[in-house]
Amino acid sequence: MKKSFKLFLATAFLVTEFFVIALPMLTTSARADGAIQAITHAGFGGGTDVTTRMMLLRARRVLKQDMQLVNKKGGGGAVSMDYMMSLPADGQHTLTWTTGHAVSMALGKTKVKLSDMQPLARGTDDPQLFVVNCKADIKDAKKFISAQKSKSLKYGTTHVGGIDDVSAIAFTKKGGLKDPTIVAYKGVAPIKTNLIKGDIDVGVLNLGEALTEINEGTLCVSIVLANNRMAKIGDSPTATELGIPVVLSTVRGFVTKKGAPAERVKELEAGMMKAMSHNYYKNFLTEIGLDETSVVGADEWGAQMEVMLAEMTAQLKALGYTN
Amino acid sequence: MENLLLMMAPLFSSKLLLVLFFGTLFGLILGVLPGLGPTTGGALILPFTMTLDPLSAIVLLTSIYCAGTYGGAITAILINTPGTPAAAATCLDGYPLAQKGEAGRALGMATVSSTVGGIFSVIILVFFAPLLAKLAYEFGQPEYFALAIFGLTMLASIGDGSPIKNLIAGAFGILISTIGKDFMTSIDRFTYGINELSEGIGFIPVVVGLFAISEMLTQSTLLNQVFKRVALKAVKLPSLNDYKLTWKTILRSSGIGSFIGVLPAEGGTVASLIGYSEAKRFSKKPEDFGKGSIEGIAGAEAANNAATGGAMVPTLALGIPGSATTAVILTGLIIHGVRPGPDLFREQPEFLYGIFGAMLIANVLFFIFGFFGAKIFARITLVPNKILWPMIFAVSVCGTYSLSQSIIDVWIMLLFGVIGFFMRRYGFSVVPVIIGLILGELVEGTLRQSLVIFDGNWLMFLTRPIALTFFILSLIALAFPLLRSKKRKKIL
Numbered sequence: 001m002k003k004s005f006k007l008f009l010a011t012a013f014l015v016t017e018f019f020v021i022a023l024p025m026l027t028t029s030a031r032a033d034g035a036i037q038a039i040t041h042a043g044f045g046g047g048t049d050v051t052t053r054m055m056l057l058r059a060r061r062v063l064k065q066d067m068q069l070v071n072k073k074g075g076g077g078a079v080s081m082d083y084m085m086s087l088p089a090d091g092q093h094t095l096t097w098t099t100g101h102a103v104s105m106a107l108g109k110t111k112v113k114l115s116d117m118q119p120l121a122r123g124t125d126d127p128q129l130f131v132v133n134c135k136a137d138i139k140d141a142k143k144f145i146s147a148q149k150s151k152s153l154k155y156g157t158t159h160v161g162g163i164d165d166v167s168a169i170a171f172t173k174k175g176g177l178k179d180p181t182i183v184a185y186k187g188v189a190p191i192k193t194n195l196i197k198g199d200i201d202v203g204v205l206n207l208g209e210a211l212t213e214i215n216e217g218t219l220c221v222s223i224v225l226a227n228n229r230m231a232k233i234g235d236s237p238t239a240t241e242l243g244i245p246v247v248l249s250t251v252r253g254f255v256t257k258k259g260a261p262a263e264r265v266k267e268l269e270a271g272m273m274k275a276m277s278h279n280y281y282k283n284f285l286t287e288i289g290l291d292e293t294s295v296v297g298a299d300e301w302g303a304q305m306e307v308m309l310a311e312m313t314a315q316l317k318a319l320g321y322t323n
Numbered sequence: 324m325e326n327l328l329l330m331m332a333p334l335f336s337s338k339l340l341l342v343l344f345f346g347t348l349f350g351l352i353l354g355v356l357p358g359l360g361p362t363t364g365g366a367l368i369l370p371f372t373m374t375l376d377p378l379s380a381i382v383l384l385t386s387i388y389c390a391g392t393y394g395g396a397i398t399a400i401l402i403n404t405p406g407t408p409a410a411a412a413t414c415l416d417g418y419p420l421a422q423k424g425e426a427g428r429a430l431g432m433a434t435v436s437s438t439v440g441g442i443f444s445v446i447i448l449v450f451f452a453p454l455l456a457k458l459a460y461e462f463g464q465p466e467y468f469a470l471a472i473f474g475l476t477m478l479a480s481i482g483d484g485s486p487i488k489n490l491i492a493g494a495f496g497i498l499i500s501t502i503g504k505d506f507m508t509s510i511d512r513f514t515y516g517i518n519e520l521s522e523g524i525g526f527i528p529v530v531v532g533l534f535a536i537s538e539m540l541t542q543s544t545l546l547n548q549v550f551k552r553v554a555l556k557a558v559k560l561p562s563l564n565d566y567k568l569t570w571k572t573i574l575r576s577s578g579i580g581s582f583i584g585v586l587p588a589e590g591g592t593v594a595s596l597i598g599y600s601e602a603k604r605f606s607k608k609p610e611d612f613g614k615g616s617i618e619g620i621a622g623a624e625a626a627n628n629a630a631t632g633g634a635m636v637p638t639l640a641l642g643i644p645g646s647a648t649t650a651v652i653l654t655g656l657i658i659h660g661v662r663p664g665p666d667l668f669r670e671q672p673e674f675l676y677g678i679f680g681a682m683l684i685a686n687v688l689f690f691i692f693g694f695f696g697a698k699i700f701a702r703i704t705l706v707p708n709k710i711l712w713p714m715i716f717a718v719s720v721c722g723t724y725s726l727s728q729s730i731i732d733v734w735i736m737l738l739f740g741v742i743g744f745f746m747r748r749y750g751f752s753v754v755p756v757i758i759g760l761i762l763g764e765l766v767e768g769t770l771r772q773s774l775v776i777f778d779g780n781w782l783m784f785l786t787r788p789i790a791l792t793f794f795i796l797s798l799i800a801l802a803f804p805l806l807r808s809k810k811r812k813k814i815l
Contacts, residue, residue, distance in 0.1 A: 071727050075518030076504070082518070109518065154776065161509030183775045184507045186768065189666060190464065199463045199776045212670070321509065 035066040037093040041073055041080035041100070047208075047288075051123045051252045052096045054284045058275035063267070077101035078110040085112055089259030091268055094120060098252045099163045099308060106313040107161070107322055114309055115258065118265055119302035121272040122253035124285070125294045126206040127226035128167040129236075131219050133195050138202075139220040141237050145244075148177040153201040155180045156191035164204040166315045167225055167248045173318075175244040195219060206250050207232065208288030225249070232289050251308065253301045269298050330449070330680030332673070342379045343681055346386030347688040351696070353387065353406075354394015356711075360407035361391025363538065365651035366530040367718055377659040378677050384652045385678055386685035389441055389631050391648070392591055393689050396433040396624055400426060409591030409627040412599040416612060416619030423615055432561045432617050433624045434693035436573045440625035441686035443577035444584065444632025449679050451585070452640045452668070462641075462664070464776060465784055468769035469793035470641060471762045476800040478755045489755045492746065496759020497766070499524050507771055519731045526654040528723050528736040529760060533753040535719045536740020539712045541747055561617070569621040572602045580626035584633020584646065591627035591634075591646060598626025632682060639663055639675060647754045650761055 038056055042048035049069075056067045070093075072080040077100045084095045097117065104110060130144070138144040138153070147153065157164035160182060168180045183200050185191050191203040192210060196218055203210070203219070207230060213219035214233070221236040225248045229238060239246045254272060256265065275281065276295045285294055296304075316322050334340070353364035365384050372380035395410030400417035413433060420429040462470075478493035502513045503523030514520040561569070576598035583594040602622025603612045612619050634646040642663035644650035656663045667675060723736045743753045777783035784790050 073519070073522050073727055073729070075521050078521075079518045159504075159506045159509065181775060183772055185772065186506050189664075193666065194463055194776075197461070197463045 035068045036063070037070045037087070038067050039070045039072055039080050039084055039093060039095045041077040041096075041098075042071075047124075047126075047206075047250070048096050048098055048100075048252055050284075054281050055123055055254070055272060055275055057280050058278045059271055062274045063271040075109045076104040076107075078104045078112075081105075081110050081112040081117075084257055085116060087257060089257040091256055091260035091264030094254045094256050094268065094272075096123070096252055097255045097305065099250050099312070102305070102308045102312045103162050103316065105309060106316050114305060117255040117305075118258045118260060119298045119305060120254040120256060120265070120269045121276065121298060122251065122296045122301040122304065123276060123294065124250075124252045124288070124290060125296075125304075126208065126250040126252075126288070126290060127224055127230065128163065128248045128250065129205055129207060129210070129221050129225070129233075130171075130223040131195065131203040131205045131210050131214075132201065132222045133198060134217055134220040136201070139222055141223050141242055144202075144222045145175060145177065145242060148172065148175075148180075150178070152178045152181050154183055154199075156183050156185055156194055156200040156203045158185055158188060158191070158204075160184045161316065161319075161321050163248060163250055163312075166312065166319070167204050167246070168202070169319060170248065170315055171223075171225070171239060171244060171246045174246055175239075175242075192219065206288075207290070211289050230289070231291065248311075251304065253305070255305075265298075273297060330676045330683065332677050332680060334680070334684065339379060339382055339677070339681065340684075342375070342383050343386050343684055343688060346383040347390040347685050347692060350387035350390030350392075350685075351394040351689060351692050354391040354410075355397050355406050360395060360409075360648075361388045362530075362648045362651055363534040364391055365648055365655070366527065366534055367715070367722055369527055369530075369651060369655055369722070371722060372655060372659070377656075377661050378674055380659055381652065381655055381661075381674075381678055382681040384655050385635070385682050386688070388648045388652065389628070389682055389685040390689040390692070392628050392631050393434070393437040393441070393624070393693060395627075396437065396620075397430065397693075400429045400433060400620075407591070409595050409630070410623075411592065412595040412623035412627075413620055415599065415623070416614070416616045419613070420615035420617070420620065425615070428561060428565070428617070429615075429620055430693070432565060432569065432620045434690055435561060436569070436576070436621040436625040437628040437693075438686050438690040439573050440577045440580055440627070440629035441631060441689075442683060443574075443625075444581045444629040445679060445682045445686065446632075447581040447585075447629075448632040448635050448639075448682070449676075452636045452675075461789055463787075464769045464772040465787050466789045466793070467765060468773050469784070469787075469790035469797075471765040471769060473793045473797045473800065474644075474758065474762045475766065476797040478758055485750065488751045492751050492753065493755035493759040496756040496761075497763030498759075499529065499756070500760050500763030501767065506768070517731075519729060523764075524735060524760070525727070525732060526657075526757075526760065528732045529739050530651060530654065530757055531719045531723050532736040532739025533743035533746075533756060535715055536736060537743025537747055537753060539716055540740060540744035542712050565617050569618050572605070572618050572621045573625045575601060575605065576622045576625035577629040580629025581633040583626075584630030585636045591630040594630035594633075595623040595627035598629075599623040628686075635678075635682070639667060639678070644758065644761060647757065650754075650757050653761065 038052055040048055040052050052069060056069065060067050072083045077098065080095060081101060081104070084093060087093050095117070105112065105114075132139050132144070138147050155165070155168040157168060165182050165184070168182065172178065172180050188205060188209045191200070191205065192213055194200045195203045202222070210219050214221065221233045223242065224230055224233070224236050224238045225246050226238055227240065227247055229236065256268060273295065277292070282292055285291060313322070332339070349368070350361055350364060353360055364387050368383065368387065372383055375383065392407060392409055395405050395407030396413045396417065397406060399405040399410040399413040400421050405411045405414055417429045417433065420426070475493065478489050500523070502520060504511050504521045511521055579598045579601060580591070580594040583597060584591070599619060599622045602618050603609050606612065606616070606618050608616070630646065634644070634649045638644050638649040638653050642653065644653045653663060661667065661671070661674070719736065720733055723732050724730065746753055773784070774781070
């Protein structure tokens with residue numbers, strides 16, 4: 001082997017060693033400087049990512065501590081939960097916990113349990129909607145139900161084994177309607193395009209995801225899966241009003257590892273609540289079609305987490321995703 | 324008028340101008356460095372764009388693309404080594420002209436023709452991309468499936484491998500695209516219980532591994548290679564006589580390059596070869612080609628830079644990459660939450676026209692840089708490989724890790740670096756792997772979605788005119804490698 005080639009390999013090896021071994025150490029040491037890790041499982045620019053960043057905007061100032069967004073993708077949130085459990089219970093981190101994490105736990109993708117997590121605050125509570133083409137007859141909720149009594153409607157959902165198809169199936173089962181045909185997509189944009197083109201009948205979406213088209217009058221909300229009607233779409237009835245009591249929403253909130261000092265937990269909760277009462281966050285909620293009732297404290301949020309996990313476990317079991 | 328104002332937006336934003344300046348300079352340096360080029364450069368800088376807003380990020384990538392494509396001509400002319408594959412045809416006449424002591428004239432012609440070709444293609448982009456975008460809601464899942472099939476048929480003719488090897492590499496890319504949770508059944512595939520793989524294999528570790536790391540390994544076998552350099556006294560504008568001789572060639576090649584760029588999965592390499600061969604066919608002195616013909620340089624360079632704007636048409640309007648570098652730009656759009664496709668024109672015109680304007684300015688900027696900096700850029704090739712490549716390696720590792728703060732991504736990048744090294748060694752192009760990785764997921768997903776929409780009836784595909792058109796185009800495209808090999812034989 002030529003000398004220069006050996007030298008080259010040696011240099012490359014040393015550089016590799018430095019970066020592969022030292023990078024995690026460097027990032028850890030940076031965090032040890034006093035920054036709070038805000039762990040998410042979501043891709044950049046998605047709902048969870050944006051919600052977390054909007055909370056961080058003011059929380060940094062309120063808590064008088066820097067906060068770093070740490071992205072741990074994989075396993076539908078399982079990797080992010082496992083990562084949080086690898087950290088000390090010192091209240092120096094938060095995890096954005098979502099409906100997706102509930103699904104991941106229900107499917108047994110992680111050993112982490114709800115009792116391992118300390119709820120802090122809820123950031124968004126976004127009801128599930130059945131969105132249709134405004135030109136379709138089924139934009140009228142009663143016609144929607146009667147149509148599905150005679151034929152299976154095609155529902156566009158984001159992935160399967162999540163809140164979207166659970167919403168469609170729970171609604172049809174409780175309403176005694178024909179089973180839905182699920183067309184799964186990787187994102188919401190093709191669901192909207194396919195709805196407008198007429199390839200599918202219903203899109204299972206959140207309000208913020210279809211607000212542009214709803215405002216334009218291209219897409220209409222037929223049914224809302226919430227306890228109460230939503231202010232922005234007050235004409236659209238809830239499923240409960242129609243005699244089908246299904247209430248499901250995409251939820252995002254914050255937790256830390258159980259065992260953190262009680263004072264620190266209170267400090268984090270109070271800090272987040274204050275940060276999310278700021279106009280920045282309120283405007284963000286308005287932009288996505290929600291209001292300040294989305295934000296609640298640790299007690300209410302913790303209770304909702306338990307209900308969500310129980311509901312998702314039951315629904316996924318009924319659908320055959322888990323034993 | 325409104326669109327024109329949107330195009331001019333980058334001129335009035337100091338941040339975007341700075342991004343453009345940096346991107347053009349970086350792209351030029353990458354283009355000059357043999358083996359690097361805009362594709363590798365774009366892949367390297369991709370993770371760092373996450374600190375930018377989406378428009379700045381894509382402006383950075385597109386300016387690297389425009390300038391990098393031109394930069395390849397500098398080393399092609401000076402040391403007979405194309406900085407990028409697209410500059411390969413430039414070597415044929417650029418280096419002989421430089422050997423005659425007219426390196427300045429050769430570089431000057433390369434700069435002017437690249438700029439004209441680039442600007443021409445942006446104009447094509449502005450006019451044709453919105454026309455394609457009008458098909459917005461005509462594109463359902465069956466149409467995307469047919470389009471992706473059309474893209475895959477181009478696998479045979481992309482890159483520098485043989486058609487069969489390209490198809491094998493493309494199939495490998497498609498196989499990789501199946502790793503992760505299947506979004507239609509929620510079942511993990513090929514993840515072997517590793518939760519980090521459930522999201523699938525990311526584009527960036529694969530792209531950086533296949534281009535940068537495999538090139539580093541390839542370069543490690545060429546450490547003692549000595550490049551013969553020629554004197555470069557000055558970079559000067561071509562004479563009036565040169566313009567008279569080449570203006571038709573530049574315009575013709577600009578048209579050819581723009582057209583070939585528009586075809587999904589084609590790009591500057593093929594465009595420059597065809598632009599060069601057509602310049603020779605129409606020349607009054609075809610016997611001068613290969614001996615330092617100024618028309619040969621103009622023909623190749625106008626075509627490869629014209630392909631940049633052309634390749635952005637299917638990338639932005641349909642979400643299908645028009646070349647290897649636009650595959651990286653497409654990744655950039657996706658990771659910034661921008662869904663390329665017809666909707667983009669309706670939903671974010673300010674974003675799109677900002678990109679068009681930035682491309683226009685990038686072409687002017689690299690013209691300025693090219694004239695005043697070519698002499699300096701050429702000196703980068705003198706940096707010893709044993710210093711240069713470990714530095715590139717360090718940037719690759721940092722960039723890949725920083726995206727998801729995942730050490731697994733770094734290992735994936737290294738693994739694909741080794742795979743890419745052996746692929747190149749045995750005559751496979753790595754570009755089809757990337758195309759397969761991107762289009763594989765689209766093909767599988769849209770086929771299955773279409774079948775659910777059609778209630779399992781395959782014949783329903785034939786009731787969709789756009790899908791049917793793409794299926795016919797796919798059949799025609801399958802015959803393209805045969806035509807190209809005939810064209811190549813003629814050139815050589």
